[in-house]
Amino acid sequence: MYLFKRKTDLKKHLDLVRKNNKSIGFVPTMGALHQGHLSLIQSAKKDTDVVVCSIFVNPTQFNDPKDFEKYPITVDEDIKKLNTVSTDILFLPAVDEMYPEGLTAKHQHYDFGDLENVLEGEFRPGHFQGVGIIVHKLLDIVQPDQLFMGQKDLQQCLIIKKLLHIMQSDTRLVVCPTMREADGLAMSSRNTRLSPEARKKAPAIYQALKHIRDQFGNGLLFMEGAHEAFDSLKKQGFEPEYVDILLVENSNIKKLDHPPAENDTVVAAIAAWLDGVRLIDNIIIQGNL
Numbered sequence: 001m002y003l004f005k006r007k008t009d010l011k012k013h014l015d016l017v018r019k020n021n022k023s024i025g026f027v028p029t030m031g032a033l034h035q036g037h038l039s040l041i042q043s044a045k046k047d048t049d050v051v052v053c054s055i056f057v058n059p060t061q062f063n064d065p066k067d068f069e070k071y072p073i074t075v076d077e078d079i080k081k082l083n084t085v086s087t088d089i090l091f092l093p094a095v096d097e098m099y100p101e102g103l104t105a106k107h108q109h110y111d112f113g114d115l116e117n118v119l120e121g122e123f124r125p126g127h128f129q130g131v132g133i134i135v136h137k138l139l140d141i142v143q144p145d146q147l148f149m150g151q152k153d154l155q156q157c158l159i160i161k162k163l164l165h166i167m168q169s170d171t172r173l174v175v176c177p178t179m180r181e182a183d184g185l186a187m188s189s190r191n192t193r194l195s196p197e198a199r200k201k202a203p204a205i206y207q208a209l210k211h212i213r214d215q216f217g218n219g220l221l222f223m224e225g226a227h228e229a230f231d232s233l234k235k236q237g238f239e240p241e242y243v244d245i246l247l248v249e250n251s252n253i254k255k256l257d258h259p260p261a262e263n264d265t266v267v268a269a270i271a272a273w274l275d276g277v278r279l280i281d282n283i284i285i286q287g288n289l
């Protein structure tokens with residue numbers, strides 16, 4: 001695996017890759033890698049010739065400075081894991097390399113429409129602007145044929161779809177399924193910050209999503225499962241931020257306020273705090289993304 005810390009070196013290398021008519025797959029991450037990240041790399045390996053993974057904990061997307069400070073950093077282990085799935089290139093830039101203009105400089109503002117103001121956008125103001133800034137910079141450097149991201153961050157996938165449109169980019173976005181632990185908990189770098197007791201409780205989020213799916217299709221009571229799931233999580237010691245049933249339409253997400261049509265795409269999504277850690281997850285209730 002090649003390791004690049006400078007964007008000019010990576011760009012030069014990728015120019016040669018393109019000259020040799022090889023396709024490029026890209027998996028951006030913030031490190032503390034787990035099987036969820038590795039599954040994206042495995043999908044990229046199947047679909048493209050040269051796979052680039054980036055590890056960069058992006059300061060501009062953290063609305064909570066404590067979350068940024070506590071974000072796990074495990075570069076040595078990450079490199080070992082990347083080698084087990086034959087990653088071709090790791091891009092590991094420092095903050096100055098990605099933000100030579102400084103973190104407080106005025107950055108481009110992206111018009112993501114209403115998508116930016118619901119769910120994660122509502123509870124993490126500014127988060128998706130930060131995601132847009134860094135993914136735009138990374139895409140300009142890597143210029144991949146295909147970009148691989150996880151359904152676990154469904155709203156982020158839709159934001160990036162919009163970003164690609166704004167950038168008039170030809171890069172194809174591939175959304176990969178959520179990898180879970182044996183007990184159903186969605187894999188996440190933040191799971192390592194849970195205490196052993198909290199870790200035991202955490203799969204309740206996935207149970208709640210499945211409960212919503214099971215209760216759905218109940219005519220006018222279609223939101224009932226979400227209310228029950230919210231109450232149940234509260235009783236178990238979670239602090240839920242949202243437990244929602246949503247309509248996904250043309251790269252947008254809307255809260256469902258009427259029973260959906262048969263061919264609508266409907267997802268259930270949850271964000272909840274447990275033990276000082278914010279966990280998110282979602283499942284498809286009907287249709288396809």
Ligand code: AMP
Binds near residue numbers: 029039151188
């Ligand atoms: P992160 O390092 O958390 O920014 O995630 C980097 C990429 O990995 C994003 O596209 C995530 O959606 C994806 N990802 C994170 N967790 C999972 C998971 N459990 N299964 C599949 N993809 C995931």
